Amino acid sequence: EAGVVQSPRYKIIEKKQPVAFWCNPISGHNTLYWYLQNLGQGPELLIRYENEEAVDDSQLPKDRFSAERLKGVDSTLKIQPAELGDSAVYLCASSSTSGFYNEQFFGPGTRLTVL
């Protein structure tokens, strides 16, 4: 079974430029998460999708960040314009939605460097 796929793995951009990250979750997983991981910190949730609906985006900085999961499968996270402080690893995770709690499976992440 293929794991969570993310691309690109690395991205270097100049500040004020736009950038987009793509995630393909594990087949059959209805729940998709985007996390931000700063250096030396644990992952922090940005947004959670149940199928195509964003059910928790309270931590997403909506002035510059946006996300979509149009068909309830893969997802794109966008930053426009990027700032120096956005340099971090962006992780995507997915889980099934049966039961009270579901283990989250993470992709390898996209490391963003903003110059």
Next chain:
Amino acid sequence: DQQVKQNSPSLSVQEGRISILNCDYTNSMFDYFLWYKKYPAEGPTFLISISSIKDKNEDGRFTVFLNKSAKHLSLHIVPSQPGDSAVYFCAASVRGAQKLVFGQGTRLTINP
């Protein structure tokens, strides 16, 4: 407000000995706890979990202990092996909330 804290950024243990990683939490609503392991350039992978109705869960070399009164959990690895060298994250959740809150991580190094 850091709801899940791992106060040791790093830990060094000799191969074959026991590794003990600690985690504290402040939110008494948390009722499910997990440990994730992360190698460089990879995403975190699930290691072991424990529900608040238990105080211990064991899986091979890995055991997680939960002390609800102290709001503290620990991960024991015995015996430690070189492949255990990684960053370990503690995470907590409220059952049904589908949201994990992570600690800062502890970098474990196993020395030969």
